[in-house]
Amino acid sequence: MECQGLFRLLFELCFVSGFMLSAVAAGGSVGINYGRVANNLPSAVKVVTLLKKQGIDKVKIYDSDPAVLQALSGSGISVVIGLPNEQLFATARRQSAAEEWVSKNVAKYLPNTKITTIAVGNEVFVDPHNTTRYLITAMQNVHSALVMYKIDDKVKVSSPIALSALQTSYPSSAGVFKQDLAEVVMKPMLEFLRQTGSYLMVNAYPFFAYKDNADVISLDYALFKPNAGVVDSGSGLQYTNLLDAQLDAVNAAMAALKYGDVRTVVTETGWPSKGDENETGASLANAAAYNSNLVRRVLSGKGTPLRPQTPLEVYLFALFNENKKNGPTSERNYGLFFPDEEKVYNVPLLMAKSGDDHKGSSPPVDVGSAAGGQSWCVASEEASEDQLQAALDYACGEGGADCKEIQPGASCYDPDTLKAHASFAFNSYYQKNARTTGTCDFHGAAYVVSQLPKFGKCALPTGF
Ligand SMILES: *[C@@H]1O[C@H](CO)[C@@H](O)[C@H](O)[C@H]1NC(C)=O
Ligand SMILES: *[C@@H]1O[C@H](CO)[C@@H](O)[C@H](O)[C@H]1NC(C)=O
Numbered sequence: 001m002e003c004q005g006l007f008r009l010l011f012e013l014c015f016v017s018g019f020m021l022s023a024v025a026a027g028g029s030v031g032i033n034y035g036r037v038a039n040n041l042p043s044a045v046k047v048v049t050l051l052k053k054q055g056i057d058k059v060k061i062y063d064s065d066p067a068v069l070q071a072l073s074g075s076g077i078s079v080v081i082g083l084p085n086e087q088l089f090a091t092a093r094r095q096s097a098a099e100e101w102v103s104k105n106v107a108k109y110l111p112n113t114k115i116t117t118i119a120v121g122n123e124v125f126v127d128p129h130n131t132t133r134y135l136i137t138a139m140q141n142v143h144s145a146l147v148m149y150k151i152d153d154k155v156k157v158s159s160p161i162a163l164s165a166l167q168t169s170y171p172s173s174a175g176v177f178k179q180d181l182a183e184v185v186m187k188p189m190l191e192f193l194r195q196t197g198s199y200l201m202v203n204a205y206p207f208f209a210y211k212d213n214a215d216v217i218s219l220d221y222a223l224f225k226p227n228a229g230v231v232d233s234g235s236g237l238q239y240t241n242l243l244d245a246q247l248d249a250v251n252a253a254m255a256a257l258k259y260g261d262v263r264t265v266v267t268e269t270g271w272p273s274k275g276d277e278n279e280t281g282a283s284l285a286n287a288a289a290y291n292s293n294l295v296r297r298v299l300s301g302k303g304t305p306l307r308p309q310t311p312l313e314v315y316l317f318a319l320f321n322e323n324k325k326n327g328p329t330s331e332r333n334y335g336l337f338f339p340d341e342e343k344v345y346n347v348p349l350l351m352a353k354s355g356d357d358h359k360g361s362s363p364p365v366d367v368g369s370a371a372g373g374q375s376w377c378v379a380s381e382e383a384s385e386d387q388l389q390a391a392l393d394y395a396c397g398e399g400g401a402d403c404k405e406i407q408p409g410a411s412c413y414d415p416d417t418l419k420a421h422a423s424f425a426f427n428s429y430y431q432k433n434a435r436t437t438g439t440c441d442f443h444g445a446a447y448v449v450s451q452l453p454k455f456g457k458c459a460l461p462t463g464f
Contacts, residue, residue: 027301027311031058031080032336033268034068038322040339044071047319050341051077060267060315062122064105073112080117080267080315081105083142085127088120091141092134098141099148107149115155118142119201119267123162125181132181135159136188143196158193160201160267163208166249172306173234175249176256190259199263202250203317206242207271207281207290207330214280217242223271223286224293225399237305241297243269248306263310269294270317272330273344282330288345291316291336292398295347348394376449377430377440379422388422391442401428422446 034047041047044067051059052075060080061068072079083091083101090097106115120139124132139157146152163169165186167178177186193200210222220227222242229240232248239245247264254260271290275282294314303310321335321344335344379388396403405412406421426446433439440448 028298029058029311029313030056030295030298031060031078031313031315032056033060033062033315033318035062035318035320035322036065036068037324038320038339039324041320042339042341044068046341048072048075048077050337051075051319058315059319060119062119069105069109069113069115072114073109076114078114078116080119081115082119082122083138085121085124085129085131088124088131088134088138091120092137095141095144098138099145102142102145102149102151106146106155107151110151110154117156117158117198118146120157120159122160123203124159125165125178125185126162132185135185136192139189139192143192152196156198157196158198158201158265159189160203162203163205163246163250166253169246169249171230171232171234172239172245172248173232173237173252175252177253182253182257186253187257187259190254190257190262193262194259199265200250200254201267202247202264203268204243204246204250204266205269205271206246209242209246211280211282219281219286222281223289224297225289232305235306239305243294243297244304247312248304251304251306266312266314268317269314270334272333273321273335274333275330276328279328279330282333284345287334288347289398291345291347296397296399346397348397377423377426377435377446378449379419379426380445380447383422383445385418387443387445388418391445392418392422392425394442395422395425395429401425401432403428 032051034051042050044065047068048071051057057076058078058080059072060082062082063084064081069079069081083105087101091101106118109115120142121127121131121135124135139159143152143157146155146157165177165181167176168174176182190200192198206222210217210219218227219225221230221240224241224243227240229238230245231238232245237248239248243266247266250264251260254262254264271287272279272282273284273287294316298312298314301311302308303312316336318334318336320337320339321333323332323339325331333344336347338344379391383391395401401424403425404410406424407413412424422445426440426442430440430446430448435448440446
């Protein structure tokens with residue numbers, strides 16, 4: 001909806017190429033939720049083609065639809081499938097039901113369809129049908145079935161929780177689970193996850209927190225834009241974005257139960273591109289900013305303040321706008337794509353093919369040696385036009401390089417070559433990111449130099 005000013009300029013000028021860049025920095029991974037509560041989506045086969053075109057190699061679905069699992073066969077895309085809440089009771093009641101389900105929905109498709117995890121139920125604690133009491137037994141039965149089929153080393157079992165499972169989430173260090181869940185459900189679940197080498201699935205939406213508290217939460221903080229940050233009064237840790245704070249509230253709640261060692265994966269996060277009037281913050285520009293900056297933040301490889309060494313694993317919500325979802329307008333507008341496969345807005349997905357896919361062609365440059373003094377980031381001689389264009393699009397994305405100066409008529413437009421513009425953008429991005437490791441890579445399209453490069457009459461920004 002809103003697409004104005006500088007954002008609009010960058011949006012139109014910098015996102016001209018549909019080409020998506022692969023992983024930039026080591027660490028972190030980004031997948032996407034392929035929800036299908038809609039009557040106008042493309043066929044599963046077409047969707048798999050779309051995923052591959054975008055470089056997306058991790059997908060999560062909410063069921064075990066045969067057409068989808070068949071279409072994913074041989075694609076190399078890994079998939080999290082779902083056992084719906086309605087089946088928790090039956091799965092918990094009889095081990096044989098779990099075995100049948102695993103046989104029909106998992107074993108049958110392996111290994112051609114790369115099923116990596118089964119989400120047993122979804123946000124079960126807020127299911128109005130009170131299925132929470134069946135959850136742990138259902139998870140155990142599904143795991144036993146995987147053991148029986150000897151696929152428990154390939155397929156993990158978990159269950160996505162909503163942030164509403166927390167009693168307290170602010171400050172993050174005070175995070176605890178609700179009393180009626182902590183001992184009865186969370187403890188046995190975390191014990192199960194630890195013993196089976198699995199992880200906790202968390203659905204986290206800074207949008208909800210912002211929408212309801214826009215008077216006290218800054219939009220920049222919610223959208224990963226530069227902001228003053230928030231210091232956690234308990235831990236003294238500094239938070240620069242709301243998602244990190246939300247995740248650390250969960251991490252703190254796990255640690256309070258002595259399960260701080262269990263991994264977490266963000267199985268859903270997103271921002272709607274449209275909403276009702278009372279849904280503060282729902283807009284195209286904000287959705288584009290949230291998702292672009294999120295991808296960038298994840299691929300930086302940084303963990304949260306509480307778990308700084310653990311890169312984030314995140315599944316965006318969602319692939320498509322879903323027209324049959326109930327609730328406010330926002331519910332039908334979380335998609336990155338319209339059903340006709342057109343983009344709702346542009347997100348350089350940079351899909352993390354395991355995050356370290358550096359078959360790039362940059363000459364060997366010792367970044368360390370340049371880091372002490374001045375250094376600049378420039379386009380590689382060996383990068384192809386496609387590579388440069390994709391990297392340029394990425395660098396100029398929301399919150400990235402300052403690309404105003406290379407627009408027609410601006411001071412750094414000349415020399416008007418792709419390589420020069422790319423160098424300008426790469427360098428701006430590099431300097432803005434404090435010249436940290438990984439911010440001058442662009443999948444091998446760029447490299448660091450310690451001599452001020454020639455760039456026509458325009459002075460390359462030096463940052464420091
Ligand atoms: C769910 O549980 C609550 C409280 O435990 C109870 O009040 C409610 O009637 C139950 N609903 C169903 C559908 O069983
Ligand atoms: C928000 O607006 C929608 C549409 O106008 C309305 O149906 C809904 O009840 C409102 N919600 C709240 C919490 O006021």
